[in-house]
Amino acid sequence: MNKFSFQIKVNGESRTASLRFATKAELRRYHRSLSSAVNQSQSLQAVRDAVEFTRLAAKRWRYYSEAGEAVESLVELQQAFNRNKRCEVAFILIATTQLGNHEMPIGLAYCRRTWCHHLAIDFLALHPHTLDEREQVAGVGSGIVYGLVRLAKALRIRRIWGEATVHSAPFYERLLALAPILDLFVIESREMTAIQNRQAKIARRGLAITAGRALE
Amino acid sequence: MTQKRTKSLSLEQLWDYEAKHPIVFAAPSALAEARFIADLDRVKHNRRRHSRGNGAAIGVSRRKLAAA
Numbered sequence: 001m002n003k004f005s006f007q008i009k010v011n012g013e014s015r016t017a018s019l020r021f022a023t024k025a026e027l028r029r030y031h032r033s034l035s036s037a038v039n040q041s042q043s044l045q046a047v048r049d050a051v052e053f054t055r056l057a058a059k060r061w062r063y064y065s066e067a068g069e070a071v072e073s074l075v076e077l078q079q080a081f082n083r084n085k086r087c088e089v090a091f092i093l094i095a096t097t098q099l100g101n102h103e104m105p106i107g108l109a110y111c112r113r114t115w116c117h118h119l120a121i122d123f124l125a126l127h128p129h130t131l132d133e134r135e136q137v138a139g140v141g142s143g144i145v146y147g148l149v150r151l152a153k154a155l156r157i158r159r160i161w162g163e164a165t166v167h168s169a170p171f172y173e174r175l176l177a178l179a180p181i182l183d184l185f186v187i188e189s190r191e192m193t194a195i196q197n198r199q200a201k202i203a204r205r206g207l208a209i210t211a212g213r214a215l216e
Numbered sequence: 217m218t219q220k221r222t223k224s225l226s227l228e229q230l231w232d233y234e235a236k237h238p239i240v241f242a243a244p245s246a247l248a249e250a251r252f253i254a255d256l257d258r259v260k261h262n263r264r265r266h267s268r269g270n271g272a273a274i275g276v277s278r279r280k281l282a283a284a
Binding site: 007009046049050053055056057059060063110120121122123124131136139140141142162163165167168170174175177180182194198201202 | 222233
């Protein structure tokens with residue numbers, strides 16, 4: 001249960017991606033992969049933001065990790081709140097997809113399990129490679145939120161929330177079919193079900209296409 | 217302002233939106249805290265480098281130095 005799969009679109013084709021808890025080593029690898037992206041496209045503001053947010057999220061995670069307030073797996077997260085029901089724990093989820101023999105990082109989310117057993121999303125950033133106009137990767141943001149919904153369901157968490165900004169509010173309005181979203185978005189039972197159904201529909205269609213190709 | 221339910225988009229429609237609008241978001245309070253942590257880290261790092269430049273011993277306590 002450490003891993004959650006979801007569908008994305010790469011160069012027009014549907015593909016499976018997965019979301020998992022980041023370990024220190026994985027964060028270091030992710031961090032290293034940023035430098036090539038910075039050199040390639042200096043001009044894109046979104047790429048610069050993605051690099052900055054990812055570096056800051058990793059630094060913040062390390063800071064909390066040193067204080068014993070960050071986890072690297074689902075088991076560690078469960079153990080933390082079983083020990084102390086009111087604890088606040090941070091974690092980073094990394095999304096990846098397979099590209100040939102190579103596993104490509106495509107995005108991450110920095111989250112917190114709050115003291116009252118909710119999930120807060122602090123950072124949601126695509127990997128700079130996926131923002132490259134040549135690659136055309138779509139669905140990573142909604143996929144990561146879907147992964148978070150599955151995590152929330154697994155842990156019986158009733159609410160996922162986060163601060164919305166002028167840039168993120170339109171995305172959450174579309175994702176949650178709610179308007180207007182101002183500086184706060186909340187994902188509860190109804191929205192969680194809608195997000196899950198949406199992914200299930202695409203996954204079923206993907207299976208049908210694969211089966212059709214196998215029959216040809 | 218009351219929030220209203222709007223027409224639900226399909227995943228393909230969401231993907232089209234995501235293809236045109238980069239998903240790179242940070243909660244303002246989290247961003248401020250992370251920047252503060254990064255600044256603290258930088259100060260700590262610089263201080264360590266500076267003290268090394270002054271010839272101070274790193275990782276050896278004063279008591280151990282006095283005993284030597």
